[in-house]
Amino acid sequence: MNIHEFQAKQxxxxxxxxxxxxxxxxxxxxxxxxxQTLAGDSWAIKxxxxxxxxGKVGGVKIAQTAVAASExxxxxxxxxxxxKQTGTEGLxxxxxxxxxxxxxKREFYLSLxxxxxxxxxxxxxxxxxxxxIEAVAEQNPEKIISVxxxxxxxxxxxxxxQIAFALSLQGLQIKALHSIMSGMLRLLLDKDxxxxxxxxxxxxxDDSLIALDAKINFDDNALALHKDITAxxxxxxxxxxxxxxxxxxxxxITLDGNIGCMVNGAGxxxxxxxxxKLKGGTPANFLDVxxxxxxxxxxxxxxxxxxxxxxxxxxxNIFGGIVHCDVIAQGILGALQxxxxxxxxxxxxxxxxxxxxxxxxxGAAPNIFSADNLDHGAEQAVSLAGARL
Numbered sequence: 001m002n003i004h005e006f007q008a009k010q011x012x013x014x015x016x017x018x019x020x021x022x023x024x025x026x027x028x029x030x031x032x033x034x035x036q037t038l039a040g041d042s043w044a045i046k047x048x049x050x051x052x053x054x055g056k057v058g059g060v061k062i063a064q065t066a067v068a069a070s071e072x073x074x075x076x077x078x079x080x081x082x083x084k085q086t087g088t089e090g091l092x093x094x095x096x097x098x099x100x101x102x103x104x105k106r107e108f109y110l111s112l113x114x115x116x117x118x119x120x121x122x123x124x125x126x127x128x129x130x131x132x133i134e135a136v137a138e139q140n141p142e143k144i145i146s147v148x149x150x151x152x153x154x155x156x157x158x159x160x161x162q163i164a165f166a167l168s169l170q171g172l173q174i175k176a177l178h179s180i181m182s183g184m185l186r187l188l189l190d191k192d193x194x195x196x197x198x199x200x201x202x203x204x205x206d207d208s209l210i211a212l213d214a215k216i217n218f219d220d221n222a223l224a225l226h227k228d229i230t231a232x233x234x235x236x237x238x239x240x241x242x243x244x245x246x247x248x249x250x251x252x253i254t255l256d257g258n259i260g261c262m263v264n265g266a267g268x269x270x271x272x273x274x275x276x277k278l279k280g281g282t283p284a285n286f287l288d289v290x291x292x293x294x295x296x297x298x299x300x301x302x303x304x305x306x307x308x309x310x311x312x313x314x315x316x317n318i319f320g321g322i323v324h325c326d327v328i329a330q331g332i333l334g335a336l337q338x339x340x341x342x343x344x345x346x347x348x349x350x351x352x353x354x355x356x357x358x359x360x361x362x363g364a365a366p367n368i369f370s371a372d373n374l375d376h377g378a379e380q381a382v383s384l385a386g387a388r389l
Contacts, residue, residue: 001218002050003232006097008214011191015183017198018176018210022099024048031073034098035066044099045072049091050237052199052215053083053132059093062101069098087256091237102210107200108167109133112184114194121149121188123181125163129200155185169209176209191229192222241285241304248300250289257282259381260305260314260343262298264289264323272317275374281382284311293323298331299338306341313344313385315377320351329357333364342367344384348377 006024013019023034035043047059054060059081063069073096082090107129115122125145128136137144145166147159160178169177184196197215204210223230235243245252251266259281263269266288273283285308289301305314318328332345348371349357361368369384371377 001220001223001229001233002237003216003218003229004048004050004095004234004237005046005214006048006095007232008216009211011187011216012183012211012214015187017180017183017187018208019214020099020102020210020212022097024095024097025073026077026095028070028074028077031096031098032066032070035063035069038098038100040100042101043069044097044101045069045076046097046099047076047081047093048095048097049081049083049086049093050234051081051083051085051091053085054081057081057083059083073098094234094236102202102212103205104202104212105205105207106203107212108202109136109199110163110180110184110201111195111197111199112181112188113196114188115148118148121151121185123147123149123159123163123184125167127167129202133199149185151189155182169203173203173207173209180209180211187216191216191226192219193217194219241307245287245301245304248297250287250297250301250304252288252301252304253286254308255283255285256310257284258310258312259385260284260287260308260311261317262287262289262301262305262314263317264293264319264328268317268319272315272374272378275378276315276381279378279382281378281385284308289323289328293327293331295327295331295334298328299335302332302335303339306335306339306343311343312388313346313381315381316345316347316349317374317377318347318349318351318357320349320354320357324353325349325351325357326353326360327357329360332368333360336365336368344369344381344388346371346377346380346384348372348374 009019021038025031025034043063045061045063061072063072076093076096079093080090081093109126109129111124113122126143128143149155160181164174164177188196193216195217198211200212202212218229239254242252259276261272261283263272269288276283344367346369
């Protein structure tokens with residue numbers, strides 16, 4: 001789960017990570033008042049969306065007066081911001097952060113994440129802050145430093161010094177960096193975050209360090225333990241279909257293809273998507289209905305798939321184990337009765353009650369096609385989807 005910058009910065013304050021003075025607003029008049037309250041010579045007007053790269057597309061503006069702060073806020077609110085992380089539809093701007101500007105001397109990158117391969121936590125830092133860290137890693141990998149933290153041992157002073165020296169920090173700055181890194185580690189562990197990113201971490205005129213931006217991602221599997229974090233969720237920043245899927249305990253991710261996929265089991269779902277690509281098609285989604293599904297969940301899963309206007313065919317690939325294939329068949333038929341779609345539906349059933357499931361679907365609707373195996377099913381899906389374009 002992602003949260004907004006203003007929410008992340010409040011958590012930073014709670015963990016003694018220094019951030020600029022700022023006020024979040026939802027109206028133009030409030031932006032003017034906020035600027036006057038914060039005082040100063042200028043303010044950054046920052047669109048609050050769950051995406052990076054805002055400054056490159058007009059999502060961050062500098063206001064020199066309180067009137068300008070109001071005008072810039074009015075121009076942002078209600079719009080949709082499109083960045084390279086949002087897709088073509090963008091994300092709605094429902095709030096704006098009015099932040100006192102800082103006299104920046106240098107910019108750094110600093111993040112903390114879970115490295116599952118090494119089973120450790122990892123601090124990543126670079127003297128090239130304020131840029132796309134992916135581009136820095138690709139073009140100048142020598143500018144990236146990684147320090148791995150053993151959760152049992154915790155953060156050691158020499159590890160902070162290792163990063164400080166790589167960033168050319170001196171004197172009290174090293175102590176300040178230690179405090180920031182310690183706060184990041186405590187925040188990640190306390191709240192079950194999976195990544196904390198500061199880009200940029202800046203050195204300002206008085207040589208102190210502050211987090212100019214803040215991004216935190218939380219482990220969805222741990223949200224039940226953190227009601228305070230769950231309360232920060234902004235569903236307007238999330239895919240509508242993915243939110244609906246969560247209501248029915250379905251694992252669903254929207255993609256940009258035209259072949260809808262309904263599968264049971266994450267591994268089988270990924271293999272199905274790979275085969276669709278191999279046959280020349282493009283999946284429209286990842287959807288795992290789970291091992292212990294029921295008719296209601298299958299019906300809702302099918303309705304989610306066909307609600308995507310880009311879908312031209314639906315591929316159902318079920319290996320019946322805990323879930324019975326006849327349950328899947330009943331769910332498909334129930335969904336077709338409710339939504340009345342003429343999209344071609346290619347169904348491959350194997351395993352428990354597979355024959356019963358095939359019999360239920362046989363002749364039930366002219367747009368249902370039976371597949372002998374997954375390879376055959378993927379070929380049919382790509383062919384029938386292409387015929388509709």
